[in-house]
Amino acid sequence: MSARDDTLSARFKGALGSFRLDVDLTFPANGITALFGPSGCGKTSLLRCFAGLNRLDDGDFSIEGEVWQDGKTFLPSHKRAIGYVFQQANLFPHLSVSDNLAFGLKRLARGEREAAARRFDELVSLLGIGHLLDRAPRKLSGGERQRVAIGRALLTAPKLLLMDEPLSALDFEAKREILPYLESLRKNLSVPVLYVTHAPNEVARLADHIAVIENGCVLASGPLTETLARLDLPIRWEEGAGVAIDAEVAEIDAQWHLARVAFPGGSLWVRDPKKPVGTNVRVMVLARDVSLALEASENVSIVNHLPATVLEIADGDHPAVVAVKVDVGGTPLIARLTARSAALLGLEPGKPVFAQIKSVAIVE
Numbered sequence: 001m002s003a004r005d006d007t008l009s010a011r012f013k014g015a016l017g018s019f020r021l022d023v024d025l026t027f028p029a030n031g032i033t034a035l036f037g038p039s040g041c042g043k044t045s046l047l048r049c050f051a052g053l054n055r056l057d058d059g060d061f062s063i064e065g066e067v068w069q070d071g072k073t074f075l076p077s078h079k080r081a082i083g084y085v086f087q088q089a090n091l092f093p094h095l096s097v098s099d100n101l102a103f104g105l106k107r108l109a110r111g112e113r114e115a116a117a118r119r120f121d122e123l124v125s126l127l128g129i130g131h132l133l134d135r136a137p138r139k140l141s142g143g144e145r146q147r148v149a150i151g152r153a154l155l156t157a158p159k160l161l162l163m164d165e166p167l168s169a170l171d172f173e174a175k176r177e178i179l180p181y182l183e184s185l186r187k188n189l190s191v192p193v194l195y196v197t198h199a200p201n202e203v204a205r206l207a208d209h210i211a212v213i214e215n216g217c218v219l220a221s222g223p224l225t226e227t228l229a230r231l232d233l234p235i236r237w238e239e240g241a242g243v244a245i246d247a248e249v250a251e252i253d254a255q256w257h258l259a260r261v262a263f264p265g266g267s268l269w270v271r272d273p274k275k276p277v278g279t280n281v282r283v284m285v286l287a288r289d290v291s292l293a294l295e296a297s298e299n300v301s302i303v304n305h306l307p308a309t310v311l312e313i314a315d316g317d318h319p320a321v322v323a324v325k326v327d328v329g330g331t332p333l334i335a336r337l338t339a340r341s342a343a344l345l346g347l348e349p350g351k352p353v354f355a356q357i358k359s360v361a362i363v364e
């Protein structure tokens with residue numbers, strides 16, 4: 001494939017002991033693809049196939065015109081231009097931050113090394129680690145250590161960055177601290193990232209694309225908003241299930257500390273994120289915060305009412321519950337209702353309704 005191709009395709013099929021992996025995945029050549037699924041579904045095994053650490057006989061993956069695996073070729077791990085970030089930073093304890101960062105450059109060819117050295121300053125600044133360069137790893141916080149590990153992986157100019165639950169070993173505060181840096185990497189770098197997680201908030205915050213993995217297979221893969229809104233996927237019952245929507249700050253109500261954020265199809269009032277009008281933000285509308293009504297009611301405390309059309313109704317994980325997908329001017333939302341409410345409202349595909357949204361969070 002050429003560098004201008006905008007998607008990558010991978011296929012890995014075979015057994016790892018008694019576990020079978022049967023993956024067929026297409027994902028964007030830019031941005032973050034979240035590999036999302038329950039423990040033991042095969043996410044790490046899949047990353048290891050990309051890295052050349054698992055060798056399944058039946059596999060295909062090429063990137064930027066270079067075959068990493070096909071029927072004839074299997075490029076060993078050390079010849080693949082990958083960055084790999086694990087749960088633990090695994091920095092060399094006897095080297096300074098600066099030397100840890102530079103370590104990966106050694107394996108690059110001369111021309112590549114010069115280009116990578118030029119990237120050093122940019123990456124150090126994107127990751128906010130400039131003031132840490134002389135420190136020893138033991139004198140860093142968990143979040144700082146992980147930022148250095150990400151910098152080290154990226155400095156080798158990988159064609160593919162693999163991240164295996166990079167935040168799972170961090171506490172809540174350290175996660176909060178590191179997320180903005182990951183977000184700025186997503187906006188500023190063009191390397192494709194496969195990001196393993198089972199945290200819905202990380203998916204909502206960082207992913208452009210999501211692949212839902214179950215029992216060693218890709219159950220679904222697609223752009224974030226549409227895929228999170230699919231009613232045929234188990235994620236709609238996850239705690240925190242909902243739809244992430246890309247929006248823009250359109251208006252500030254300084255008196256009430258609110259901001260109106262606009263998205264294709266409508267707008268929502270949210271707590272003022274203290275960002276100027278015109279800033280892109282991502283909002284999360286949880287299924288449990290959406291209720292449906294046949295008329296726009298003015299006398300309730302909920303400020304967000306959006307005209308919508310029912311698209312699809314699916315049975316819940318309990319007979320008392322249903323999930324309803326509605327369309328708001330081209331943007332999908334999901335609502336979790338009791339089956340009785342859905343029957344009383346006579347909900348069916350095509351029916352016009354109002355989505356009442358109790359709470360909308362800016363994802364940050």
Ligand SMILES: Nc1ncnc2c1ncn2[C@@H]1O[C@H](COP(=O)(O)OP(=O)(O)OP(=O)(O)O)[C@@H](O)[C@H]1O
Pocket residue numbers: 016017018019037038039040041042043044045046198
């Ligand atoms: N080399 C191997 N030989 C035998 N079994 C393996 C091998 N590698 C992985 N497995 C098994 O494959 C299954 C999937 O493991 P994997 O670590 O890929 O899941 P995961 O989705 O990353 O889980 P978690 O979220 O808990 O990290 C597990 O049952 C694991 O024991």
